[in-house]
Every structure is written in C-alpha cells, then in structure tokens.
Amino acid sequence: MSLNEDTASAASEVNPRYARQSVLDVVGARGQQRLAASTVVIVGCGALGSMQAELAARAGVGRFIIVDRDVLELHNLQRQLLFDEQDVRDRLPKAVAAARRLRQINSEIVTEERVADVTPANVVEFVSQADLVLDGTDNFETRFLLNDAAVQQGKPWVYGGVLGTDGTVMAVRPAAGPCLRCVFPTPPEAGDMPTCETQGVLNTAVAWVAGLQVTEALKILVGEPAEDSRFHALDVWGGSLNSVRIRRKDDCPCCGLKQFEFLDAKRGSSSTVFCGRNAVQVTPAEPTSPDYDALCARLTPLGTVTVNGLVLEFAVDSHRLIVFPDGRVLVMGTTKTAEARSLVAKYIGA
Numbered sequence: 001m002s003l004n005e006d007t008a009s010a011a012s013e014v015n016p017r018y019a020r021q022s023v024l025d026v027v028g029a030r031g032q033q034r035l036a037a038s039t040v041v042i043v044g045c046g047a048l049g050s051m052q053a054e055l056a057a058r059a060g061v062g063r064f065i066i067v068d069r070d071v072l073e074l075h076n077l078q079r080q081l082l083f084d085e086q087d088v089r090d091r092l093p094k095a096v097a098a099a100r101r102l103r104q105i106n107s108e109i110v111t112e113e114r115v116a117d118v119t120p121a122n123v124v125e126f127v128s129q130a131d132l133v134l135d136g137t138d139n140f141e142t143r144f145l146l147n148d149a150a151v152q153q154g155k156p157w158v159y160g161g162v163l164g165t166d167g168t169v170m171a172v173r174p175a176a177g178p179c180l181r182c183v184f185p186t187p188p189e190a191g192d193m194p195t196c197e198t199q200g201v202l203n204t205a206v207a208w209v210a211g212l213q214v215t216e217a218l219k220i221l222v223g224e225p226a227e228d229s230r231f232h233a234l235d236v237w238g239g240s241l242n243s244v245r246i247r248r249k250d251d252c253p254c255c256g257l258k259q260f261e262f263l264d265a266k267r268g269s270s271s272t273v274f275c276g277r278n279a280v281q282v283t284p285a286e287p288t289s290p291d292y293d294a295l296c297a298r299l300t301p302l303g304t305v306t307v308n309g310l311v312l313e314f315a316v317d318s319h320r321l322i323v324f325p326d327g328r329v330l331v332m333g334t335t336k337t338a339e340a341r342s343l344v345a346k347y348i349g350a
Helices: 003-012 016-022 028-036 047-059 074-078 085-089 094-105 123-128 140-153 203-221 292-302 337-347
Strands: 039-043 063-068 110-115 132-135 157-163 166-172 230-235 240-245 270-274 279-283 304-307 312-316 319-323 329-332
Touching (some): 016 028, 028 203, 039 123, 047 063, 047 094, 047 132, 047 157, 074 085, 094 110, 123 140, 132 203, 140 157, 157 203, 203 230, 292 304, 292 312, 319 337, 329 337
Parallel strands (some): 039 063, 039 132, 132 157
Antiparallel strands (some): 166 230, 230 240, 270 279, 279 329, 304 312
16 A cells, blocks of 8 residues: 555544544544553543543543542532533542543543542652653642653653743653653752642643643654653743753663662651551651741641641641741641641642
C-alpha cells in the first residue's frame, strides 16, 4: 500500500466525532488513532485536573485513570469546571464525580476512578499503567514523587501549577530531556509557599495552564518528535507568556544520578493517626522552621488563628490545624490520613 493509500485508509477510519481535530496537520488520522489507543493518568482532579480531563476526553484520549483524595465543596465550583452543584450536594469524591461526568461527555472512552492518596506505596502502580501522566496536584511533595516515578518508569508527564493569576507548565520526557528536579532541585519547605486557599486563583488562569498542559500531552501522545524542553511561565491577567529553554543536568538527583528519594520514601512527609484522638499528625521528612507571622497573615482571613509562642493553631470549619516549630502539623477532626494531608496542602502548603 502506498503512503497516500495508507493515509486515505487511516482517514476513513477516523471517528466523525473528531473530524475537526483529525483534519489538523499536527494531529491527522494516525495521531487521532494514537490518542484513542492511549491511557492517561490524571493525578489530582481539582481545578487543573478536572479541566485536563474534560479537554483530553473531548480530544479522544481512549482511557483515563483519575486519582484524587478529596471530596467536593461549594467553593470548588468557581474554578473546577467539570463539576456542578449536585455533585457538591451529593458530597461526591472528586474522582467519582469526574468519572461520572466524563462518561456523559464521551461514552466511547474508558474512564476509571481511584479515590486514593498518591504515596510512595502506590504511585508506581498508577504511573506504570500510563502512556502519559498529567499533573493536577496542589503540592510540590506529590509532584516530586510523580517525577521520581515517571523518570524511573520512563513515562512522560506534564507538570503544571497555578496560583493567583500566574501559572507554570513543563513537559517532562524521561531520557529525552530534563526532569522537574533539573528546575527545582528541592521542594519548598512547608509554609514557604502560598496556596490557592490563602492567595486565591483566577479560573481563567486555570484554563490557560490546563490548556497548555493538555496541548503538551497531545503532542507527546500523537508522536510528535521531542523538541527543546521549555519551562513556560504565564500571567493571564497581564496577558504575558515567557518560555525558557531548560537543559538536563548531569548532577540532577533524579534523572541524572537516578536517586529516587521521594519514591524510596527517603524524602517526603509521613502521616500518623492518633488513636482515640480523632487526629492525624503530618510530619515533614526533615524538621523545618515555619514562619508563624507569615502563616498568621495568610490564614487569618480564612479562619481563626492563635499563636501562643510555641505553636500556631488554625481553626476552619470542623477542623483545627496545629503547626509545631519543627514543621509537624496535627490535624484535629479527622482520622483519615488523605484528608489530613489535603488540609495541610491547602492551608499550610506542604
């Protein structure tokens, strides 16, 4: 069969649902078929993850595994466009609500939900099933864990972050370019970085970041050759996008030296349930020195903050978070480690 005949045959097999996409030179019939044969794992299905899921599902990615540890709340709807008020009333886990909605959007794809906290114990299980991983997480600790697992397993993944009106995106192709630790050798300490809960987020910034992440994912999945790796930084309010070429570092702990510290649980926090106390302690891998003044300024608009010179206590809804001088956080009002880690990520930034 000639090339033209082969191309014509592939075009005739394209689902008419994707006609406006498969006609694009950058996708084509073969690219559309590659998408249909692909499995994408989305880790975190909040603002970024829910929008990634909808865009990729409408583009024809054949199988999704959506992993998230949280449940829906009303304030999520401002920026998590896949969900609606009924999902909130039903108190659905985000992964379940997302999978239900995706099946309504595209019944021809396979969508699987996993209500789980991604940890060193299960991250390889998720990543190993993927042709590509999309980052929808809300904290650097999980991103560094994903980076370890993706590099070890040789799976491409697309990092993304959004805060306020700003966002960042980087596609990681293991063995073909740099990884996240080439850019960020170590994660920020707990409390050093503001969070969406404390600083807010504009939903159009989410849309821009998620759109760029999915675009990078589609390029990889349709088989576009690797190009120069770039780190994209954008400001949707100012209408600016800066793109910087990133080179792989030979001494990168992860992709250079193959030291998977987060995957091996040598880095990263741990969680301990306190028997009989309805509390979970989240402990950083190494002692830190939280800036109580900065935390107090960030958290005061969101709840009740008290500092007694020894610990900072933050009360919000039915939970109390007690921050210790060594960086430990005691989350009162739950015995679920995933919920505790999510609250610490939301408010403290670990």
